[in-house]
Amino acid sequence: MKEHMMRRVLMSALGVAICGISVGMFKHAALGVDPFQSLMSGLDAVIPIRFGTLYVIVNLVLLGFALAFDRRKIGLATLINLFLLGYIAEFSQGLMARLLPEPTLAVRLGLLAVAIVIMCLASAFYFTADLGVSTYDALALIWSQRQRRVPFAACRVITDLVCVVGGVALCGLAGFTLSQIAGEVGVGTLVTAFFMGPLIEFFNQKVARPFLNGRAA
Numbered sequence: 232m233k234e235h236m237m238r239r240v241l242m243s244a245l246g247v248a249i250c251g252i253s254v255g256m257f258k259h260a261a262l263g264v265d266p267f268q269s270l271m272s273g274l275d276a277v278i279p280i281r282f283g284t285l286y287v288i289v290n291l292v293l294l295g296f297a298l299a300f301d302r303r304k305i306g307l308a309t310l311i312n313l314f315l316l317g318y319i320a321e322f323s324q325g326l327m328a329r330l331l332p333e334p335t336l337a338v339r340l341g342l343l344a345v346a347i348v349i350m351c352l353a354s355a356f357y358f359t360a361d362l363g364v365s366t367y368d369a370l371a372l373i374w375s376q377r378q379r380r381v382p383f384a385a386c387r388v389i390t391d392l393v394c395v396v397g398g399v400a401l402c403g404l405a406g407f408t409l410s411q412i413a414g415e416v417g418v419g420t421l422v423t424a425f426f427m428g429p430l431i432e433f434f435n436q437k438v439a440r441p442f443l444n445g446r447a448a
Contacts, residue, residue, distance in 0.1 A: 235443070238360075238442070238443055239360040239361065239362055239443065240307065240360070240362065242356040242357060242359065242360035242439065242442070242443065243306075243307055243308035243311065243356070243357045243360040243362045243363070244308075244311060245353070245356060246308065246353040246354065246355075246356035246357030246358075246360065247308055247311045247312045247315065247316055247319075247353070247357060247365075248315075248319060248353075249349055249350075249352070249353035249356075250312070250316060250350055250353045250354065250357075250365075251315065251316045251317075251318075251319025251320045251322075251323060252319065252320075252323045252349070253265075253323075253345075253346040253347075253349045253350035253353065254268055254316070254319075254320035254323065254324075254346075254350075255319075255320050255321070255322070255323020255324035255325075255326065255327055256323065256327060256342045256343075256345060256346035256349075257342075257343065257346045257350075257419060258320070258324045258327075259324055259327035259328060259331065259334070259339075259342060260334070260339040260340070260342040260343040260346065260419065261339060261414040261417075262339055262340070262343045262413075262414070262417045262418050262419045263343075263413070263414070263415065263416055263417030263418050263419030263420035263421065263422075263423075264415055264416075264419060264420060265347075265350060265391075265419070265420065265423045265427065266390075266391035266392070266394040266395050266398075266420060266423055266424045266427075267367045267391070267394050268320075269394055269395050269397075269398030269399070269415055269416045269420050270394040270395075270397045270398045270401070271285070271286060271289065271398075272398055272401075272402065272415040272416075273397060273398040273399070273400065273401025273402045273404075273405070273415070274289065274401060276401060276402055276404075276405035276407065277401055277404060277405050281321075282317055282320070282321055283317035283318040283320075283321050284317070285317070286316065286317025286318075286320075287313060287314060287317060290312070290313045290365070290366045290367070291313070291366075293366035293367055293369070293370070294309070294313065294366045296366070296369075296370070297309075297366055297369040297370075297373065300373050300377070301369070301372075301373045301376070301377075304363060304364055304369040304372060304373060305363050305369075306361075306362040306363025307362040307363055308357045308360060308362045308363040308364060308365075309363035309364060309365065309366060309369075310363070312357075312363075312364075312365040312366070313365075313366065316365070327342070343418075343419045346419070347419065347422060347423055347426075347427075347430075348430075350423075350427070351427055351430035351431045351433075351434055352434045352438065352439075354368065354427075354431045354434075355431050355432075355433075355434035355435045355438060355439040356434075356438075356439050356442075358372075358431065358435060358439070359435055359439035359440055359442075359443055360439075360443065367390075370386075370390050371383060371386040371387040371389075371390050371428070372386075374386045374390070383428060383432065384428035384429050384432060385428070386428075387427060387428030387431070388424065388425060388428055391423065391424040391425075391427065391428075392424055395416055395420055395421075395424055398415060398416050398420075399412060399416050402415055402416065
């Protein structure tokens with residue numbers, strides 16, 4: 232039991248940290264961030280406070296929703312995500328800028344591909360650990376469980392698309408040019424909006440659950 236709990240804690244901590252790193256990679260690739268971060272980018276463009284602090288504030292609002300509808304989704308991983316992911320993303324983006332100051336298109340595409348894969352893998356880890364998920368991830372999970380006819384992947388696609396539309400609208404309101412908007416809401420955003428849910432479920436089945444329960448299980 233103790234080893235099992237240690238694995239869950241490790242999966243939660245690694246999942247949140249790796250998600251933060253992937254957000255920085257998305258931003259440095261400048262080919263579109265994941266859907267929730269596209270909304271955060273739009274909010275960041277119109278609200279003049281530090282990104283990490285803004286991330287905490289928005290997630291506190293979403294935390295209220297999760298507490299109202301399903302408190303079981305809130306746990307250790309939720310709190311780690313809420314208070315640390317935004318700052319980890321800031322650090323990751325700065326590190327990418329120092330390591331790859333002027334990336335070519337090929338390098339940017341490579342960063343984007345890696346960011347998508349590790350974000351989905353990280354999400355699967357802290358979902359399976361079941362010590363709480365991010366407040367945004369809780370939206371699709373709660374919806375799919377309350378509306379049992381709608382699978383999680385479909386719920387995730389819908390919530391992601393809502394974030395994309397909101398991010399584009401806010402970036403436009405802030406006066407972003409089309410190229411600037413494409414850097415925040417681009418091909419990477421569309422790929423994650425349509426495929427992130429299925430990819431997370433794939434990693435749940437093939438990696439996260441076997442890691443937690445043992446290969447034989």
